[in-house]
Amino acid sequence: MSVTLLDIVWAAVGAVALVTAVSILGVSLVWLERKFLGRLQGRPGPNRVGPFGLLQPVADGIKLLWKEDVSPGPSAKVLFYVAPLLVFVPSFVVWLTIPFTRDLALRNLDTSVFFFVAFSTLSIVGVLLAGWSAASKYSVLGGFRAAAQLVSYEIPLIVIAITMVALAGSMSFVDIVEAQRTVPYIALVPLAAVLFFIAGLAEIGRTPFDIYLAESEVVGGPLVEYSGAHWAVFYLAEYGNTFLVGALTALLFLGGWSWPFGTLPAPAAVALFLTKSYFVTVLIFWVRGTYPRLRIDQMMSLGWKILIPLSFVTLVTVVVQRFYGWPSWTLTLMSLATLALAAWLQTRLQGAPARALAEKYRRDAVVVQAKPRLHREAPAAAKVEASS
């Protein structure tokens, strides 16, 4: 098969369309996050630029592009300016194989899950380089945190992806979605969905795993020295990745563009897929509005001691169920039981003792009794007179 000029043109058009589409999605998320967080926090969010503040991200973008692009004197200039690209490019390339409906994808690879896994890992290099090249101690700390975090949370993410591949019997996102035509996989393996969501949060550095960006500790970590357009590129990549986690969760667990009541026409299917993706993304924002940040060692132990074992448990249960051909409700049962056990343990070990201690402090406080007042007694009548 030879490559014709038309192929190249189409590839270019596709690439431009993809970058534009993902950028628009990312920018929409900037608005959505600010608005949603604002509502969570009892404030209106952006509401000055455009209707409902819709043009706020545009204004932000213009501001960022106009800003002076500063780099620290002792920084390794080449690496410093290459690093944003190394983060940006993989996060967009991954979108090549994400199908918006059965036929709407730039490349419908048979191994699209593998493609996603391979390319999503690449951006770690960029973050690490950004941290290292800026010649700032904060960004070095952040970069090392990022390397540790991203590498360890790749594993549960990939294992869960493999689990879903085993469940559907295909490495193509299209086949995985088609397999969920009747029952979305979240009903079969809720534990896997939860694990994927948590690992996804860590993978994109979102609260409670925004450890390498931690505003109050490392002041933005690897990004601390970036400004202007380069910072904007990181920002865009971050939002692209956020939406990617939403889209992947929708594809792998929520049935993508399909729903159980028959086949939808293409525009409706795309809308359904986007709705599901946005829903997961809003969940991510919700978590951000609710949770504090973990510490790096706690995050590592959560990853290695809880998420990775649990993800392997999920993989094994799915494979066993598939191998022996047990009915699918057994899978739901096993998954739910593990999830419930984990949740129960968490409450038992952490929440309950703290609540008991709080109750104890409330009860055992030293009481100081009031002395009777010698002068005037309860001048209630006088008080009314005074206020009138």
Added chain:
Amino acid sequence: MTTTDQRQVDMMLNLGPQHPATHGVFRMLLTLDGERIVDMEPHIGYLHRGSEKLCENESYGQIVTLFDRMDYIANLNNELVFVRAVERLMGLEVPERAQFIRVLLCELNRVASHLLFLGTYGLDVGAMTPVMYTFRERERIQNIFESVTGARLMHNYIRIGGIKEDVPSDFTARVRAALEFVKRGVDETDRLLSFNEVFLLRTKGVGVIDAKTAVSCGLTGPNLRASGVPYDVRKDNPYEVYPYLTFKVPVGERGDCWDRYYMRVLECHESISMIEQCLDLLPDGPTMTQTRRIARPPKGEVYVHAENPRGDIGVFLVSDGSDKPYRLKVRPPSFCNLVALRPMLLNSYVADSIAILGSIDIVLGEVDR
């Protein structure tokens, strides 16, 4: 020392003075082994304005404004302790109504200060929402202050011998209405943050300081009580009208960040109950005692202390009989509490340094004066 020699070069990290989480201009020079803190050297003085020396050149009435600017989160409490020192020296008897209003406003200010702490502490450990809730409620208290004193922050309201002027006629109704919201706000923050699993992970067993070390470091206020020492000036050396109020002094036992945090949640409730009692008891009468326009305390010296939101604040005042103090020394709770930072911090993680510093709740205006 062999372990030290074999270790790679430690990284020195300059945390502050320009850092979003040092609550002002505090600087910690951390020596790090990876993420672990091996050594810490505090640097203060970036906000030093020479308040104590300034006091020697101002008349007594003017010094109240300088005290406003020390602990700028709890201005009224600061004003009160200085004014009480002068009154003690002059032997002034303050009208009861003024005393009640002073205590009421100070407790309101304590709630406002603790609300600020609860929010920013959430921010320190990465929770961004509580701060919005607590600032919303703190705003209601600031509005009351504005209606009473005319200023939102630097009140200059408590004067030698009483208060500047009586409270507005709708004061009681305003306070009661605001308290309803504040109570809800404290509960809301409590539910959102206090038992959050991640918050517990970040604060439980972090920055532990036992009662003995805490006392020897000179820790006071909620920080000391979190370690299990039931010391509260309002209880142990009552002043103004505190003897007429029933309240509880919450005492912790672990002395970790969570205990220090939770002491403040509980104290908010206690302060609110005290404010309500003050409103119930508020007597009629004058709000200012008959005194000369320019205060000239007799020759002598006095030490007066009080329970500020941050701990035991003390004022040592030497008068030479003129209209200006001969010497004035403040024992600022924030500064003394900061002494305990090092023992809390060593061998913890970088992230903990923020959580621990936040839990001590310092105000740099008071540390540096």
